[in-house]
Structures are given as structure tokens and as C-alpha cells.
Amino acid sequence: xxxxxxxxxxxxxxxIALLSLPVISGLAGVIAPAFGWLxxxxxxxxxxxxxxxxxxxPGLARMVQLSYTTGLISAALSLTxxxxxxxxxxxxxxxxxxxxxxxxxxxxxxxAAAIGLAFLLSPSGLLSRSLSPWLxxxxxxxxxxxxxxxxxxxxxxxxxxxxxxxxxxMSLAALPQCQANERLHVARALGYGPLTAFxxxxxxxxxxxLRLPVYAxxxxxxxxxxxxxxxxxxxxxxxxxxxLRWLNDPDxxxxxxxxxxxxxxxxxxxxxxxxxxxxxxxxxxxTTGWLAxxxxxxxDRLLGGxxxxxxxxxxxxxxxxxxxxxxxxxxxxxxxxxxxxxPLTLRNWMDATGGLGDPxxxxxxxxxxxxxxxxxxxxxxxxxxxxxxxxxxPWAQLVLYLPLLVPPVAFLFGLVMLQAQFxxxxxxxxxxxxxxxxxxxxVFLSLVESYRRLDPRWARLARSLGASPARVFWxxxxxxxxxxxxxxxxxxxxxxxxxxxxxxxxxxxxxxTITTEAxxxxxxxxxRLAAVYALLQLALPALGFALALGLPRLLFRHRSGLLTSA
Amino acid sequence: xxxxxxxxxxxxxxLTGAALIAAPPAQAYQLDDWHSVVExxxxxxxxxxxxxxxxxxxxxxDWVGERMQARHGIEVVHVKVNDIAQSxxxxxxxxxxxxxxxxxxxxxxxxxENFAAMKRNDLLYGPWAERxxxxxxxxxxxxxxxxxxxxxxxxGLESPWGKAQLTFYYDSARVESPPRTLPExxxxxxxxxxxxxxxxxPDFLGSTFLKQALLSLTKDSAPLYEPVxxxxxxxxxxxxxxxxxxxxxxxxxxxESFPNSGPDMRQLMGDGQLSLAFTFSPLxxxxxxxxxxxxxxxxxxxxxxxTLGNVHFVAAPFNASHKAAALVLxxxxxxxxxxxxxxxxxxWGDPTVLAMxxxxxxxxxxxxxxxxxxxxxxxxxxxxxxxxxxxxxxxxLEGAWLKRYGAD
Numbered sequence: 001x002x003x004x005x006x007x008x009x010x011x012x013x014x015x016i017a018l019l020s021l022p023v024i025s026g027l028a029g030v031i032a033p034a035f036g037w038l039x040x041x042x043x044x045x046x047x048x049x050x051x052x053x054x055x056x057x058p059g060l061a062r063m064v065q066l067s068y069t070t071g072l073i074s075a076a077l078s079l080t081x082x083x084x085x086x087x088x089x090x091x092x093x094x095x096x097x098x099x100x101x102x103x104x105x106x107x108x109x110x111x112a113a114a115i116g117l118a119f120l121l122s123p124s125g126l127l128s129r130s131l132s133p134w135l136x137x138x139x140x141x142x143x144x145x146x147x148x149x150x151x152x153x154x155x156x157x158x159x160x161x162x163x164x165x166x167x168x169x170m171s172l173a174a175l176p177q178c179q180a181n182e183r184l185h186v187a188r189a190l191g192y193g194p195l196t197a198f199x200x201x202x203x204x205x206x207x208x209x210l211r212l213p214v215y216a217x218x219x220x221x222x223x224x225x226x227x228x229x230x231x232x233x234x235x236x237x238x239x240x241x242x243x244l245r246w247l248n249d250p251d252x253x254x255x256x257x258x259x260x261x262x263x264x265x266x267x268x269x270x271x272x273x274x275x276x277x278x279x280x281x282x283x284x285x286x287t288t289g290w291l292a293x294x295x296x297x298x299x300d301r302l303l304g305g306x307x308x309x310x311x312x313x314x315x316x317x318x319x320x321x322x323x324x325x326x327x328x329x330x331x332x333x334x335x336x337x338x339x340x341x342x343p344l345t346l347r348n349w350m351d352a353t354g355g356l357g358d359p360x361x362x363x364x365x366x367x368x369x370x371x372x373x374x375x376x377x378x379x380x381x382x383x384x385x386x387x388x389x390x391x392x393x394p395w396a397q398l399v400l401y402l403p404l405l406v407p408p409v410a411f412l413f414g415l416v417m418l419q420a421q422f423x424x425x426x427x428x429x430x431x432x433x434x435x436x437x438x439x440x441x442x443v444f445l446s447l448v449e450s451y452r453r454l455d456p457r458w459a460r461l462a463r464s465l466g467a468s469p470a471r472v473f474w475x476x477x478x479x480x481x482x483x484x485x486x487x488x489x490x491x492x493x494x495x496x497x498x499x500x501x502x503x504x505x506x507x508x509x510x511x512x513t514i515t516t517e518a519x520x521x522x523x524x525x526x527x528r529l530a531a532v533y534a535l536l537q538l539a540l541p542a543l544g545f546a547l548a549l550g551l552p553r554l555l556f557r558h559r560s561g562l563l564t565s566a
Numbered sequence: 567x568x569x570x571x572x573x574x575x576x577x578x579x580x581l582t583g584a585a586l587i588a589a590p591p592a593q594a595y596q597l598d599d600w601h602s603v604v605e606x607x608x609x610x611x612x613x614x615x616x617x618x619x620x621x622x623x624x625x626x627x628d629w630v631g632e633r634m635q636a637r638h639g640i641e642v643v644h645v646k647v648n649d650i651a652q653s654x655x656x657x658x659x660x661x662x663x664x665x666x667x668x669x670x671x672x673x674x675x676x677x678x679e680n681f682a683a684m685k686r687n688d689l690l691y692g693p694w695a696e697r698x699x700x701x702x703x704x705x706x707x708x709x710x711x712x713x714x715x716x717x718x719x720x721x722g723l724e725s726p727w728g729k730a731q732l733t734f735y736y737d738s739a740r741v742e743s744p745p746r747t748l749p750e751x752x753x754x755x756x757x758x759x760x761x762x763x764x765x766x767x768p769d770f771l772g773s774t775f776l777k778q779a780l781l782s783l784t785k786d787s788a789p790l791y792e793p794v795x796x797x798x799x800x801x802x803x804x805x806x807x808x809x810x811x812x813x814x815x816x817x818x819x820x821x822e823s824f825p826n827s828g829p830d831m832r833q834l835m836g837d838g839q840l841s842l843a844f845t846f847s848p849l850x851x852x853x854x855x856x857x858x859x860x861x862x863x864x865x866x867x868x869x870x871x872x873t874l875g876n877v878h879f880v881a882a883p884f885n886a887s888h889k890a891a892a893l894v895l896x897x898x899x900x901x902x903x904x905x906x907x908x909x910x911x912x913x914w915g916d917p918t919v920l921a922m923x924x925x926x927x928x929x930x931x932x933x934x935x936x937x938x939x940x941x942x943x944x945x946x947x948x949x950x951x952x953x954x955x956x957x958x959x960x961x962x963l964e965g966a967w968l969k970r971y972g973a974d
Contacts, residue, residue: 042687124837145819145820510643525832
């Protein structure tokens with residue numbers, strides 16, 4: 001049997017095994033304590049008492065509501081902005097410019113973006129400094145409740161500026177697959193305005209390709225801890241933050257209630273996803289008439305203007321956050337209202353970069369290994385699916401998404417137990433596998449729709465010319481899918497670089513990456529060092545995204561047909 | 567999906583099958599015979615889980631590692647964590663999975679509630695701490711806090727490492743005379759709205775503020791040193807809630823939001839949002855000025871009737887793989903040389919647990935080099951120390967606080 005045939009036979013099962021064992025034991029590690037079962041802590045009776053304790057946690061309803069609305073609103077806002085922007089500017093020079101900015105923006109870790117945003121907009125932030133005291137008269141920062149406002153606006157803003165680049169990237173990979181340019185040309189030829197043409201002719205084909213990434217955005221936003229800690233409200237916080245606090249409570253008996261809380265978080269995320277699905281149906285049903293009413297323009301100018309405004313603000317916020325991080329990394333003592341740090345110093349960089357070789361190379365090695373593993377398994381599974389012409393079963397898909405749905409803090413406890421149970425030594429290998437658990441779903445969702453929608457007639461054509469299935473795969477399908485494959489790899493690599501808890505817990509702290517160093521130092525509150533590490537941390541994924549966006553142009557410079565949507 | 571169910575069954579079995587197996591294997595060393603411990607320790611690697619948030623502390627631990635390698639042939643690996651709860655989690659998971667002898671953590675930096683919880687759940691190895699050759703240098707009979715961690719008897723399960731005391735600091739460019747009692751603090755906050763706050767409960771520094779306020783405001787502090795269940799909680803804590811009700815409207819962001827932790831609060835001081843704050847690290851403010859984190863005009867002090875102080879310790883998990891090396895490390899941490907270096911403000915600035923009169927003249931001299939630093943606390947201030955209440959109070963106080971203020 002050839003390597004290809006063996007590969008596609010095994011890959012789906014290996015992928016399921018890689019995810020299901022950790023996820024199921026991870027879930028068991030939450031479900032059992034939630035119902036009172038954890039003999040190591042004296043819990044040897046099934047009980048609902050911990051759920052009752054959870055119901056009585058002060059502010060629970062508000063925590064649930066915050067998580068739910070944050071998830072839905074941030075996804076809706078990011079998607080709307082991305083769709084309008086694509087529609088209004090897809091074939092313009094502005095679009096090309098924004099595209100160039102994508103790789104650095106995507107590479108910024110969520111927490112670093114949040115720190116940057118907080119520093120920009122807080123009462124002592126860059127914005128307020130640049131207006132003080134000459135305009136505002138402030139000698140000391142004013143006492144304004146932002147970020148951290150009780151409605152979570154700052155939190156939503158932080159998530160939106162991070163998710164816009166992600167959804168844009170996903171769209172870039174998906175546009176060629178839904179023949180966006182062809183659809184657009186036809187609609188424009190029929191006299192539709194640019195935005196209307198996009199909304200009526202392209203978006204209905206594009207959205208299905210974006211659905212899973214959007215679901216991932218909802219799942220992430222409704223369960224985020226790191227962004228919420230920096231930008232979110234505190235009294236009470238969103239549910240995921242509260243769950244983390246309960247799990248980390250020195251009183252080990254809190255673990256029971258924390259586990260119930262983690263399950264509740266899972267339900268909240270599922271509820272947000274279900275609501276989104278309902279809204280999707282509703283929009284689908286209610287816009288059918290509009291899609292076919294034949295009107296050539298619908299407020300193109302206005303909506304285009306809004307899109308331009310929104311995307312500019314989002315990009316500006318992101319870039320200023322990066323600027324803020326850079327300034328802090330060069331600052332000595334930098335009091336309010338100085339707009340720029342004086343004097344600039346390289347001390348923070350010198351202090352930090354001494355022992356950095358290992359953490360950077362470890363992170364790169366783990367990231368590459370986990371991404372390659374995930375990529376091989378995902379491509380194998382998708383190829384098997386294409387060849388057998390039967391889609392992956394729904395239960396298998398659920399297994400794929402579980403790592404995105406279960407709050408990692410909760411699920412990792414079970415994973416560590418599994419590791420201890422089987423006597424697996426903590427170290428690089430087990431860390432790579434644990435990263436793959438989180439990387440694989442992202443690789444899958446980045447790739448799946450592009451893979452499935454690749455026109456099957458290409459393969460048939462090649463087969464009719466005498467190519468074997470393996471040859472079709474290597475010579476036709478892989479090259480045609482190069483752009484989405486590289487994008488998926490870059491996303492996977494960035495996800496791996498961002499992992500803190502799996503690295504710490506499964507490596508027993510013995511594997512140190514740039515991220516574990518960064519998170520540890522961030523807890524010490526020295527913003528200068530934290531800024532240096534955040535910038536170093538984003539260097540690796542930035543390289544990955546730059547390669548993913550640049551390589552296809554280099555490889556296919558003589559085959560520009562493979563580079564649509566440019 | 568029979569496979570799914572079988573796997574879940576297996577995992578539940580993993581959860582339940584724990585903790586039944588017992589009895590660690592015989593040790594190759596005798597605690598009475600320190601020489602045998604040192605011998606056994608040679609060539610071992612100690613995995614020391616300690617908070618890794620401070621570059622100065624990390625550098626000190628690196629130095630300790632170098633010394634241990636040179637003196638005892640022991641490799642020290644600083645396993646950096648951002649919250650020691652994650653290490654406690656790991657010990658717990660190992661116990662639950664039946665790993666009773668080959669734990670991945672050899673030494674933990676803990677105290678207070680974490681210690682109490684680990685002790686209660688039999689997650690610690692010991693007793694061993696009083697067998698360390700350097701332990702008598704702490705003069706435990708004269709310093710009961712070496713044997714009582716937040717009033718929980720240590721019973722040799724952890725070895726003292728350093729001292730902390732609640733220390734206030736302010737920006738002298740903005741504050742002429744800082745408040746020195748709790749009632750003064752309330753008046754000060756009213757006059758300077760939005761310039762003081764405390765970390766969000768249940769952060770340990772935030773909880774410390776609650777305990778400090780309660781100790782200062784209550785007439786009879788005796789019940790606070792007994793388990794909370796024995797006390798009339800509502801009656802004892804009534805003055806605290808009255809006080810906080812009056813204070814909160816004048817806090818930073820009108821008490822509607824709180825910084826997440828002590829370090830977050832320090833950032834707010836550095837940004838000028840606050841002009842008065844506090845820390846558990848008595849020499850911290852001076853160190854942070856040197857690190858450009860706080861204004862050069864920062865000054866430190868403690869409250870008039872003293873502030874809460876405690877000792878932080880190192881402990882070994884029950885299933886540590888390299889107990890001998892962990893003990894040798896703990897003993898080195900108690901040596902005059904390591905303690906003097908730790909107290910040096912240019913290194914870390916963490917006060918020693920050694921009793922000066924238990925040291926020789928020569929050993930003592932190493933501690934005398936503390937220069938005058940305007941941002942540092944005067945040395946005699948540390949004498950006004952209040953003991954930590956019984957740890958069971960923390961949970962109740964936190965719960966009551968969250969109910970009152972945590973869910974507006």
C-alpha cells in the first residue's frame with residue numbers, strides 16, 4: 001500500500017484519537033467533580049450541592065449574561081465590519097494596503113492587544129497623555145471607569161479589533177473558493193453597485209465558508225479569560241474569569257463549584273452558538289426577498305463610509321496599541337502627562353534578552369511540530385472525505401470542536417490526570433501533543449470549507465488524463481490549495497505560540513517558551529518588561545503569517561490564476 | 567458511539583481509582599542524619615515551583631541554583647508559574663491519578679491559605695523542616711511565626727524562607743502627610759477622591775486589606791485567631807462593612823471596579839492614577855523606584871498600630887521525586903549567606919527570617935549593609951507586626967465581600 005493510501009486511511013482515526021482521548025478525559029475531569037466526585041479531595045458521593053452553591057454565587061446571572069452577550073456582539077460586529085469592508089473595497093488599492101498589514105496584526109497575541117488597547121484608552125493612556133495638559137488641563141489622570149466598564153464595551157472593543165484581522169484572513173483564503181471575482185463581475189455587469197453586488201452575489205456564497213471561523217470567534221469571545229482580565233468589568237466579571245478564580249482558589253474545596261461553573265460556561269458558549277445559528281436562519285429567511293428584488297443600489301455610499309470608518313478605527317487602535325507597547329519597551333520612568341517617554345532606554349531589552357534563545361527556539365520547535373502534525377492529520381482526514389465522497393460524521397466534527405468549546409482551565413486538569421495516570425513523562429513531546437489538541441481544530445476550521453469546495457471537476461479531469469489518486473492529490477489538489485493550506489498553518493502556528501496553560505501543566509513547567517516567560521512576567525506588573533516580551537512573542541507568528549501570505553505569490557508567480565482575489 | 571462511552575467510563579475510573587494505594591517506598595536517607603540527606607541529594611535535580619513574575623526574584627533563584635550546583639552537585643530548575651494554584655492543581659491531579667511516589671514537583675513556594683489547604687488534604691511531605699541544620703537560626707522559640715503559618719501550626723511541613731509585611735507607599739509629590747490609621751484613611755480618601763483603592767477580592771493582597779481593616783477596627787481581635795465557625799461572624803465584622811460602605815464611594819472609579827492584583831495596583835501608582843497604595847513587600851517600593859516603575863518621590867510607611875505581617879515558606883509535595891535535594895535546597899535558603907543576599911535591596915529586598923542574635927558576629931555583618939534609601943521603610947517599622955488571623959476567616963470575608971460589593 002502506498003504512503004498516500006495508508007495516510008488517508010489512518011489520518012481520520014488518528015485525528016479523532018488525538019482529540020477524543022484528551023477531550024473526553026478532560027471533560028470527565030470536569031463533569032465528575034461538578035457532581036461531587038473527586039476522591040482525592042474527599043468527594044466520594046454524587047450530589048447536586050455544588051450546583052446549588054454555584055446558583056448562589058453572587059452576580060451569577062450577570063456573569064452569564066456578560067459572557068453570552070460579549071460572544072454574540074463581538075462576533076456580529078467583527079463580521080459586519082469585515083463584510084462591509086470587503087464589499088466596498090475588495091478590488092481597490094486600499095484593500096491591498098490593509099492586506100499587507102494583516103500579518104503583523106494577526107500575530108499580536110490577544111492579551112498583548114488588550115494591554116495595548118488598555119494603555120491607549122485608559123485615563124492615563126496615550127490618548128489622554130497626548131491631549132494633556134494643554135487641552136484637558138489634567139495634571140493627573142482623571143478617574144473614569146474605562147476600560148473595565150460594567151457593560152463590557154471595552155472588552156467587546158478589544159475582541160473586535162483582534163477578530164477583524166482573523167475574519168479578514170479567513171475571507172482571503174475563502175474568496176477564491178467561492179468564485180468571488182467571477183460573481184462580482186457578473187453582478188457589476190448587471191449594473192449593481194459595488195457593495196450591493198458583493199452583498200447580494202458574493203456574501204451568500206462566502207458566508208458558508210466563514211461560518212466555522214465565526215463560530216470559533218463566538219466560542220473564544222464568550223469564554224475568554226486573558227482579554228477579560230485586562231479590559232473586562234470586575235464586579236462581577238464575565239463567567240470564565242470567575243471560573244478561573246474559583247479553580248485557582250487556595251481553598252481546594254472550591255474546585256467542585258469551579259467544575260460546575262466550567263460546565264455552565266460550556267453551556268453558555270453553546271447557547272451563544274445556538275442563538276447565532278437561529279439568527280442566521282432568521283436572516284436567511286428574511287433577506288430572500290431583498291436578494292432577488294433587483295434593486296441595484298442599497299445605500300452603498302453610506303454603508304461603504306461606515307465600513308471605512310469602522311475598519312480605520314479598528315486598524316488605528318491596533319497599530320496604536322503596538323506603538324504603545326513599543327514605547328513602553330523603551331521607557332524608563334514615564335509619568336503622566338508626558339506623551340513620550342524620556343529618556344528612551346534599551347535597558348529593558350538588554351535585561352530581557354539575556355536568556356531568551358531557549359524560550360524562543362523551544363516555542364518555534366513546538367509550534368512547527370504541532371502545526372505539522374495537525375496539518376497532516378487534517379489534510380489526511382479531508383482527503384479521505386473527498387475520496388470517499390462522504391462528509392465527516394457530525395459526532396466526529398463535535399469532537400473536533402470540543403477543545404474550542406470547553407474552557408481550557410477546566411479541561412486541562414483532567415488532561416494532567418490522564419498524563420499522570422499513564423505515567424507519561426512531562427516534556428517536549430507531550431507538550432507538542434497537547435498543543436496539537438488546540439491547534440488541530442483551528443487548522444481544520446481554517447481549511448475545511450476551502451478543501452470541500454475545491455471544484456471536483458479538476459480532480460476528475462486529471463483522473464481522466466490518467467493520473468492516479470495520489471498523483472491528483474500531489475500535483476493538482478495540493479498546489480491549488482496552497483494558499484489556504486499555508487494560511488491554516490500560520491493560524492495553527494500562532495495558536496500554538498499563544499498556549500500558556502498546556503505548556504505549563506503538561507510540561508510540568510519544565511518546558512519554557514517565550515509565552516510562558518511572558519505570562520509569568522506579566523503577572524509581576526512591570527509593564528516595560530511585559531511590553532518587551534509581548535513584542536518578542538508576536539515576532540514568531542508574524543513571521544508565520546508573512547510567509548503564509550507571501551509564499552504563494554513567490555511560488556506561483558508564473559501561475560497567477562491560483563492567486564485570485566488579489 | 568460505544569467507544570465514546572467506554573472511554574468516558576475509563577476516565578471516570580481514573581478519577582475514582584485514586585488515593586487508595588499508599589505507603590511510599592523506603593527512603594535512602596535518615597532525617598536524623600543530615601549527612602545521609604546531603605549524600606542522597608547529590609546529583610539530583612530539584613524542580614522548584616515558584617512564582618516567576620519578578621525578574622529580580624528570578625535572578626536570585628538563578629544564583630541559588632549556581633550555588634547549589636557548586637556546593638552539592640544539585641541542579642535547581644526554577645519552574646516559573648504565575649499562580650501557585652496551578653502547581654497545587656498538578657499535585658492534586660497526580661494524587662487523584664495515583665502517582666504517589668514520582669511527583670513532578672519537588673519544592674513549592676507557598677504560605678497561608680495554600681498551605682492550610684494542602685496540609686488539610688494531605689498533599690505535603692513531612693515533618694522535616696525542624697530537622698534542617700539551619701532551622702535553629704530562626705530562633706523559633708522566640709519567633710512563633712516560624713511555626714505558625716497564618717496561625718495554622720506548621721508542624722515541620724514547610725520551612726521558613728522570608729518575611730512580608732503590609733507596607734503602604736505614596737507619592738510624596740502629591741501627598742504631604744499620608745493617613746496613618748484606618749479612620750484617617752477614610753478622611754483622606756474623602757479629601758482625595760479616586761486616588762486610593764485595593765485589589766479585587768479574592769486577590770490575596772485585597773483580602774489582606776480586609777483583614778487589616780477588620781483588625782484595626784474591631785475592639786476585640788481574639789475571635790479572629792480562632793476558626794471562624796466559633797465566632798459570631800455578623801457581629802465581629804459589622805464595623806468592617808460600615809467602614810467599607812463609607813469608603814467605597816471615594817475609591818478609585820468610585821469602588822465600581824478594582825485592580826486585579828497588587829502588581830496592577832502598582833501600575834496605577836506608576837501611571838499617576840493613584841497616589842496611595844500598599845504592598846506586602848516591605849522593601850518593594852524602593853526596588854520599584856529603581857526599576858522605573860514608581861515615581862522617584864515614592865515613600866513607604868506602616869500604619870500607626872502596626873500592620874499584618876507573615877512568613878512565606880517552602881514545602882515539598884507528598885510525592886516529590888527528589889525529596890533529599892529539596893531538603894538540602896531548603897536548608898541552603900536558610901543559610902546566613904543566602905538570607906543576607908536575599909535581603910540586599912539591590913538583589914531582591916526580602917527581609918530575612920533569621921534571628922540576628924542567633925548568628926555569629928561575622929554572619930551578622932552581612933546583614934548590616936542596608937544603605938539608606940529614601941523610598942525604603944525604616945528598619946524599625948517592621949517591628950510593629952500584627953499576626954495573621956486564622957485562615958478560615960479569609961474565605962468567609964471574601965464570600966461576604968463578594969455578596970455585598972462583587973455583583974452590583
